[in-house]
Amino acid sequence: MxxxxxxxxxxxxxxxxxxxxxxxxxxxxxxxxxxxxxxxxxxxxxxxxxxxxxxxxPEAEITLVLDTLKYLERGGRAPKIGAWATSLLKIKPVVTNRMGHAHFLGMARSRTQGIERMIRTMRGKIGLNRVSAIIIHSELETEAKELEHRLRSEFNCNETYVTEISAVVAVHLGPGAIGIAFLPS
Known part of the structure; x- marks a missing residue:
């Protein structure tokens, strides 16, 4: 750089x-x-x-529900045992990145439960304040648009955008990933 x-x-x-x-x-x-x-x-x-x-x-955050840790493991960003367990048990990891540090928020039995976890995390950070949000996804356009609609109805959104994850990021997150980046506005 x-x-x-x-x-x-x-x-x-x-x-x-x-x-x-x-x-x-x-x-x-x-x-x-x-x-x-x-x-x-x-x-x-x-x-x-x-x-x-x-x-x-420090206020910007991104939270993601992944289909598996397999792709993060391949890129050296998750332990092999975690990738194996999420694939075997068919559970969805929920992760966040704040100030350059990845944090594991938990596991969800389904993508829907993972999205609920992301929304709870966002609500805990934003409350009733105005927020700008970007929904990112990997091959989940319909779900991403539904999530955008939900954010607009449940939060005081200044602006929202939906975009597909770039190929560079998708290599690490894999197909079936969905996330919310948010920033109080």
Missing amino acids: QSAIETARKQLPKIRIELVDCYTGSAAQALIALTAARAVKLGDNLNQIIPKVNKVI
């Missing part, structure tokens, strides 16, 4: 380039980027934008 920044600085010497580590990825990172984009649209300069972005970084 550092070499890319140095290359950009050499090619664009009159433009100030800053790296901000948002400690997350995927849709949670997109919500943080939207914060920066809105600040630009309001006319803020880089000295005003960076503190706004840094303020929302």
